[in-house]
Amino acid sequence: MRAESSSGTRAGAFIAVSLALFCVQVDFFALNLAIPGIAKEFGVTASAAQWTLSAYMLAVGCSFIVGGRLGDIFGRRRTLLVGIALFVAGSVGCALAPGLGSLVGARIVQGVGAGFVFPVSVSVISNAFPDATRGHALGAAFGIANIGTALGPFVGGGFAEGPGWRWIFWLLAPIGTLALLIAFAYVPDSRDTSAPRRLDLTGCFAIVCALAALTLAVERGSAWGWDHARTLTLLAVAVAAFGLFLLRERTARHPLVDLRLFRNVPFDLVTGMGTVANMGYAVTVFVATLYLQDVRGLSPLTAGVVFLAPAVLVALSGPLGARLGTHMRPTAVMALAGAIAGTGMIGLSHATAWWLYVPVFAWCGLGLGLGWTYSGVATQQVVAPARAGEASGVVLTFLVTLGAIALAGAAAAITAMTPERPPEEAYDAILRFGGAVILAASLVCMAVRRGLVARGKLPPLSMKAKAKVRADMSGGGVRP
Structure with missing residues (x-):
């Protein structure tokens, strides 16, 4: 069921969702640079303090599918309000935590809230906006969220060197509260009326x-x-x-998940490309952080400033993807993102001078940001709005879980290579390998699509083509 929404209601829902996603993205990227400060304050090892990140990732990854389906079944408005409230409560708990154990517990609450907010936010926008403006609304919401991505390392590094890591959460709590109040006032309710209220x-x-x-x-x-x-x-x-x-x-x-969803080939291609792009994003941010601090000798705050260049392009990738989506098929946009990201990662491994490193880093951020951001928009274009929460939860689960696996693999590879070669050589090798994988994925995506077009299974790339496709699943796809 899609709620009939006035322009004021749609604007309020957009603002609430954008603020909530902004908070989640800042939180996701800000705390990494504060781990040494947390370890020092609580008198624990850096490995023990790392649980503040691990517990959050654990909670987020486990909540995406459940949160998305809860919204479809019991109502997206209710689930969004619960998710934001949990996130705000967890933020306050983190700011007030007297010890590591209570901090980790509050981070779990935060993670569950974030895991509910992200997929339900996507389905709220999908069901509140009509087809003509849905893509632009999603792209703009992700663009605002990606400003949080841009500010995350800068905020984390600045607070870690300044007033302290607790101020990261004191910043998030009031913004999250504002998002909660606006959502309560404006977000319309919708759900999948074909599904019984049973989980x-x-x-x-x-x-x-x-x-x-x-x-x-x-x-x-x-x-x-x-x-x-x-x-x-x-x-x-x-x-x-x-x-x-x-x-x-x-x-x-x-x-909980209708497995027929994976018979929708455009959904599979979008999910696959988005996952590969997010894996590349996680690895590139990790490797660049090590390079800037260990090789270049920059402080956390200065490294955060360097990250502003790619982060600005990541923020712009949301609106850019929405605009491209009006002229290109979703799968083609994803393949283009992969081509930009792959060349950027490989180029970054060869850039040493600052005049070249910063623009190549920005180019890399554009491709990687477009890849993982537009996957959320494209998902809503290739599945029916009634299943928006379920599809979004599945995509986000793939993105976050496999992103974490790629990050762990990169860390293990660096550990294995550094005894025999300088660290910068290990970093370059990982970036080149990751770039080659993303480029290969883009080629595979377009080859599969071309084969399906030749067999009459999908419309051609031209947006002027009148051919249509029906996905072999409940709630077919559109514009694959």
């Missing part, structure tokens, strides 16, 4: 266990050792729980 609890339990075990293994594998019993046990639990989830979703009367 597949067995499917929820299975997917949460699978994602929790996998995320924890990836986050802590480098510290524990990839052949350590704890790491191997968690990976085994993840495989078993994911197998149980697939079995449950195939047989459940009202599944």
